[in-house]
Amino acid sequence: MTAPASRRRLLGASLAVLAMGRAASAAARPLLPAVTRIRLGDDMSRTRVVLESDMPLQEVSAEVVDGLVLDLSFGAVAKVEMTGAGRGLVSQWDFDSDPKGFRDRPRLRLALSGPAEIKARFSLPPTEGAPGYRYVIDLVASRKSPRPLIVIDAGHGGHDTGALGFSHREKDLTLAAALVLAAGLRQSGAYRVVLTREDDTFVALSDRLVIAQAAQPDLFLSLHADSSPNCNVCGASAYTLSDSGTARAARGVSRRASFLRTAAPRQDDNDVDAMLVDLGQRFARNCSARFAAGLLDRLGAVGPLVARSHREAGFMVLLSPQIPSVLLEMGFMTNRLDEDRLADPRRIAQMATAARLAVDDYFAAPRDFASRDVAIVRSR
Template sequence: MTALAFVVICMVGLSATRGFAWGAQGDVLAVRFGADGDRTRVVIDLDKTAQGRVIDAGGEGRVVLALSGVAPGRGLNGGGSGLVRSYQVTSSGGSSRVQLELARGSEIERRFLLPPGDGVSHYRYVVDLKATGTAARASTTPAPRASAPPRRAERPLIVIDAGHGGNDPGASGASAQEKQVTLAAALALKAELEKNGRYRVRLTRTDDRYVDLYRRVSIARQADADLFISLHADAGADPALRGASVYTLSEQGAGRAVREFTRGDNWHRELHLPGRDPSVDRILLDMTQRATQNRSAQFARVLLTHLEGSDHPLLRRSHRDAGLAVLLAPDVPAVLLEMGFITNPEDERLLTDERARRRLMKSVADGIDRYFREPSSPMMAAANSQAAGQP
């Protein structure tokens, strides 16, 4: 299940009736919600700018905000979504008071005001909530049941990308080229993953050919991949420099990804978003991107733990981030693994020796196993939701 599918399934209709109502008059136009696991985004649509002040940050089972300079009209109220059980907008002096009754213990992660833009003609006050793991106080307001991701019938799909290829040899060592060792490693990892029958595996290339970087991303997205791992060999001017590292998408790269995927008119269709409200779709895309980054970082940490446990040499700062093209998919968790420095004699020996390479890929496969077994993984979350009897 891709991150986008997971987010859309967990949504409780940003533009539907639950958690969404338009005021008949006044400056507070609407309250909308988007839920993604342990986080919920609250969007308050405003007819004009406002300053927000926190009255209650969640300690008593509710979050209360005062929005100065905007009137609530006849007010709004209704059921929430995710971490929010219900909401109410009332008048408080010259301000609007927004009260969110919490379904779980939560706190404000961040809040900010968005001016009109990106096709939206009004202001939006955004509040991001995150779960704290504590129980919310009892409430007399019944909580709407949230949708849960269904158990995925298929085995997880892993897309393995052998870096470079064809007329792009990549870095060169004393006796090998990067494109050769990445393909050999990809084939070894595929064989390792297919041993236990728990995964479906696809390669972006199976021979010495060049595949466009964006095509590699498209292969993973079109296949509805659960994980994308791009294999590379590093290079450095200092031949003593050695060790593996793992890259995940940087914040700057995440912004680039959003720009790439919203460039055309039909981006919401490609990402399977509702398409009825551009501002809602942008919120969904932002949530999807964030969920994907979180899962990518989660896998990177697990992978590095297994590499370190196998005594494979690591760079001193082994978890890095960058805006690399192969990491740009907003809905597929992805990492780029630099397996070592091909310009270092010891690392080159490990990368070109079949047995050493097989041991390395066994560690990577073990990391993948651990990632999909963790309670916070999308597969385990879906299974646990069904086991708990959620719809």
């Protein structure tokens, strides 16, 4: 046998062994189920969610978070990404298999239109009329009294870094603080919490208002870190809506600005609607000022405050009519001591505890909800 022929035979044998190895590896690799469709049905008192798949789904966990989001995790599943409008108790849903690797399991998230709880969960095999596998979740309206809802807004994110410190970025520090504060509020069991962002993603300012308007919270808190050309300036401050910001919000409502759409007045009686919007704004400004004062008192016990720490501005995140809103500047990125404090998990935990106590103080105080409720009902 010639040398070339021997080499060809050896190469052929090697390729055959490699092909057999690949076939064996493919045979050993488990087939993963794929969610092919999600269906919703029923009404506002009971809603059924059905996940259709080509193989049985294995649920790992299912829980309603803060009465607002149904969060279900599944065992291994083929990559599927879907999202859609809801129905009944579900206002919107999304399912993905975590292609970015942020979670260890695929997850279905159902944004709830009101307090709800899981009544039943079960699997169904294929039938003559339904050839696929089905996983069913039945939701019912909850009779529990809703706890106060708080929206926490971590400033900046994604390509918007915010202020730059000596070794940190504002967007990272605001997110870390928001997550710690949200965890503390949830663990108290007294509040429901919505975050405008939970990771390093960019959320436009108008979208942050859309999130707040859709949730209709009892309180909106935006977290930021300040900067100054004077590196000696340090300490926290809190902003509430200024007179110019109030006028800007009113103009936006009258123009039916998309980010203020839930507060848009009706067309049948503009004078009455304008009066109700004004009542809602007065209520929100009074409550915002009350919360800002309490927040600064609590924060002053654990860290420095700037001079004249309660300030007013027309920041967009403060424009939501009828929603008490405060923007907190936790410190200065341009001051080394402030930056170190905001990057220290222990100090952030102290600030988060102070903020949570301020929230407790705010909701423990007697308040008149009438003006806000009238304005909201009218605007819908």
